[in-house]
Amino acid sequence: MKKQVSLLTLTAALLLGACSTYEEVPATSGDGATAVGFLADIAPREQSRADINVDFETGLTGTWNSEDKLGVLANDFSKLLQFTYTTDSKAFTGSLSGSEGTWEYRAFYPHNGNATVSGTTVTVPFSALRTQNGNKYNSEFDIMAADAITHNNAEPGKTPEGNAVKFNLHRITSILALKLQGGAASEKIASVMLTSKKPIASEKLTFTVPSAPNAAYDPSAINPTLVAKGTSATDSPISINSEHITVTYADGTAPSADYSETFFNVLPDDSYGDLTFSACTDKGNAASFTIPRTKPVVANWVYTVDQTASFTKAAAPTVKWIGHEDLTTPTELLESGNSANIRVSAPGGIKSMQVDITSAPLATLLPAFGLAESMDLTSPATEEMATALAGLGFPTPAQLLNQQHVYFQIGGLIDMLAMVCAEVTETTNSDFKFTVTDNAGQKTVITLKYVKTVAPAITYNNDADLWANTASFTLNIPADATSVSVQYRIKGQTTWNDANVTANEDGSRTAKISPTWTEGTNDAGLTIYTVNPETGIFAKKTYEYQLNIDGSIIKSGEFTPANNSGDTIENGDMEGWSTKAAPDNASKTIPYPNVSGNTFWASGNNMYMAFLTGGKAAKLCLQNTTKAGRGGNSCAEMSAQNIYGVFAAGNLFTGDFTMEGSVGYAQFGQKYTYSARPVALKLKYAATIKPIDKVANDAPASKGDIDKARIFVCIVDWNARHSVQSGTSINAKTFWDPATKYSQPEGDIIGYGSYFITTSTDDTMQELTIPINYYKKTDIAPNPEEKYTMIISCATSYLGDYLTGSYTNKLWVDDFEWVY
Numbered sequence: 001m002k003k004q005v006s007l008l009t010l011t012a013a014l015l016l017g018a019c020s021t022y023e024e025v026p027a028t029s030g031d032g033a034t035a036v037g038f039l040a041d042i043a044p045r046e047q048s049r050a051d052i053n054v055d056f057e058t059g060l061t062g063t064w065n066s067e068d069k070l071g072v073l074a075n076d077f078s079k080l081l082q083f084t085y086t087t088d089s090k091a092f093t094g095s096l097s098g099s100e101g102t103w104e105y106r107a108f109y110p111h112n113g114n115a116t117v118s119g120t121t122v123t124v125p126f127s128a129l130r131t132q133n134g135n136k137y138n139s140e141f142d143i144m145a146a147d148a149i150t151h152n153n154a155e156p157g158k159t160p161e162g163n164a165v166k167f168n169l170h171r172i173t174s175i176l177a178l179k180l181q182g183g184a185a186s187e188k189i190a191s192v193m194l195t196s197k198k199p200i201a202s203e204k205l206t207f208t209v210p211s212a213p214n215a216a217y218d219p220s221a222i223n224p225t226l227v228a229k230g231t232s233a234t235d236s237p238i239s240i241n242s243e244h245i246t247v248t249y250a251d252g253t254a255p256s257a258d259y260s261e262t263f264f265n266v267l268p269d270d271s272y273g274d275l276t277f278s279a280c281t282d283k284g285n286a287a288s289f290t291i292p293r294t295k296p297v298v299a300n301w302v303y304t305v306d307q308t309a310s311f312t313k314a315a316a317p318t319v320k321w322i323g324h325e326d327l328t329t330p331t332e333l334l335e336s337g338n339s340a341n342i343r344v345s346a347p348g349g350i351k352s353m354q355v356d357i358t359s360a361p362l363a364t365l366l367p368a369f370g371l372a373e374s375m376d377l378t379s380p381a382t383e384e385m386a387t388a389l390a391g392l393g394f395p396t397p398a399q400l401l402n403q404q405h406v407y408f409q410i411g412g413l414i415d416m417l418a419m420v421c422a423e424v425t426e427t428t429n430s431d432f433k434f435t436v437t438d439n440a441g442q443k444t445v446i447t448l449k450y451v452k453t454v455a456p457a458i459t460y461n462n463d464a465d466l467w468a469n470t471a472s473f474t475l476n477i478p479a480d481a482t483s484v485s486v487q488y489r490i491k492g493q494t495t496w497n498d499a500n501v502t503a504n505e506d507g508s509r510t511a512k513i514s515p516t517w518t519e520g521t522n523d524a525g526l527t528i529y530t531v532n533p534e535t536g537i538f539a540k541k542t543y544e545y546q547l548n549i550d551g552s553i554i555k556s557g558e559f560t561p562a563n564n565s566g567d568t569i570e571n572g573d574m575e576g577w578s579t580k581a582a583p584d585n586a587s588k589t590i591p592y593p594n595v596s597g598n599t600f601w602a603s604g605n606n607m608y609m610a611f612l613t614g615g616k617a618a619k620l621c622l623q624n625t626t627k628a629g630r631g632g633n634s635c636a637e638m639s640a641q642n643i644y645g646v647f648a649a650g651n652l653f654t655g656d657f658t659m660e661g662s663v664g665y666a667q668f669g670q671k672y673t674y675s676a677r678p679v680a681l682k683l684k685y686a687a688t689i690k691p692i693d694k695v696a697n698d699a700p701a702s703k704g705d706i707d708k709a710r711i712f713v714c715i716v717d718w719n720a721r722h723s724v725q726s727g728t729s730i731n732a733k734t735f736w737d738p739a740t741k742y743s744q745p746e747g748d749i750i751g752y753g754s755y756f757i758t759t760s761t762d763d764t765m766q767e768l769t770i771p772i773n774y775y776k777k778t779d780i781a782p783n784p785e786e787k788y789t790m791i792i793s794c795a796t797s798y799l800g801d802y803l804t805g806s807y808t809n810k811l812w813v814d815d816f817e818w819v820y
Contacts, residue, residue, distance in 0.1 A: 183257020284440020
């Protein structure tokens, strides 16, 4: 027996064992095969195999048992044979086909039915997931290879002298043995995990048996290697090696947390670095410790660890989708090579894992494979489901239950999803939600989000221009389509309008919506344009559309333009009133149709005429809170005034009013932002209309003519306000009428609307809509940062600038708003 040596906190000892003996096995008939029995001992001390008992003071001893199986190559190295140990014969028994002659043998242990051979290269499982029966050693991964044997003039399975062939096996692996104490006797160890900084396990391990006849085992030539890459059931490349080995226990055999022994077969290595042991219990308590290891770990040695640890509640599970930090944005499906690598860390051991699949393309496909949209991976509902899940790369129950670390790859499944989604005609989302629960009842949820983006046949480009009244769609349709049309309409209407479809260089097509304009002439002989609000795109509307290809409606839908609420007119409801210093006497105040501090509306109210007439001129525009039909609490009331025989029309307009002595200047224009083109101005009004009883300044009217009230609106592009002189002195050159000229010295008139009130209304205010005629079909609204852009004017007398009209005319207005 070798003396134990201390390697840091690992203790190492050479494996020991007793020789096996052989008894002749009777031949069995069948196809010319000869029943034979092989003997096998373990070098260097002719140890027998591996029903190993551990003494953490003196080492390991063991014997073969009936579960041990030997892999044998005999002459034909393309055929791997399995020989099983029988306790009666104390030999590995099986059969060989052939007769006396030259026999070459190679052997390895174990061969549990999963090994393969190619030439002299053997591939065996060396899984990261291992199972013990209580505290007993598990020999499934105790890999050994035998010296080459050649016998001439020998019967099958015999030496020339007639004795049974005896293999001398050499252990390829090292054994790490952990004795762990410190947990509660009432709890069971659920799993123990060994973690290294380099791979220590794989689904496949390869090594080379000696090739030359009678060649002795050569550790440098055996070359045990962990296979790093493999192929999934769906032919996708996957990683199959691991930095972890986890030991769980056969049902009903888990040791108590106060004392357990766990064994790990690993490959020899010059320097593993840090080795971490992590244990968890069936109640979710965990203990972990790390041993630095810089010295070599040698084959056929056992390294023991004796540790008393503190068990505490484990941290909650973590689930990582490798390479995907942003889990909120769906990942676009590729045609192939989709990544779906999942790493689960559960220090408390996994108790359950649920997957919930939300995917329209898979909804009907899953049942065909025995799958469901919601599945418990730790306890599949049926064997068919379990088989299908494993085939798609999902971990099996054995690979999940009580495991502390799980890594799995379902990229093949996602590639299948991509294949199914290749046939979808619209963008489709698929979610895979994983819920992991540990032994402490702690849950962690992660959702893998995938999307198959399909360019729809028609896409609204979200580019509505509510001033230009345009919008567009992108069409992705077959190039050979001969008849393509896009129609649109205001939602709820019955008549469709056609968009203009054009081809693009990239093969797509664009359908553009534009308004229909009608050209006409106004009473002054000027060319005007009116827009049809049922064509084009306007504010405060939702639109329906449909795509027609070769006589069939392919796609229909609806959209609402962004920023669709239209524009409001400041104090258009005439609720905001205050007072301001009179334009001719700052010590006096006059009624002012604006909230205090604002200056949008103005009127001709002043104190000069008020002084002459006892305040009448200050009443050209007042707040009225009693008029029937008003929209809210108040409206504006305008009244004409007689000032010692001088006529003053009641008025209200957007702009400003100033005075120089007894001369007043109405300054028309406000800076106003248009987000949408209006087609009309709507308001409420009431009027008292009487014959003209004052004519002055060569006004184009006669006494007794009906004095018409007037309301007009203008969209302008002016560099400054337009100033009209009136009062005790007029200047007719400053007078203007938007219906008679395209422009004024300050700039262009883009559009206008005008309405003359020729008859009195009843006492209740009524609605009025004034259509806007456009002189210019501009695609861009005037810029209020640089220009004055909007005018609304209301007057009790249309010739008020001439100081002409009816002294008794009145006009009430309220609730100004744009019509789109």
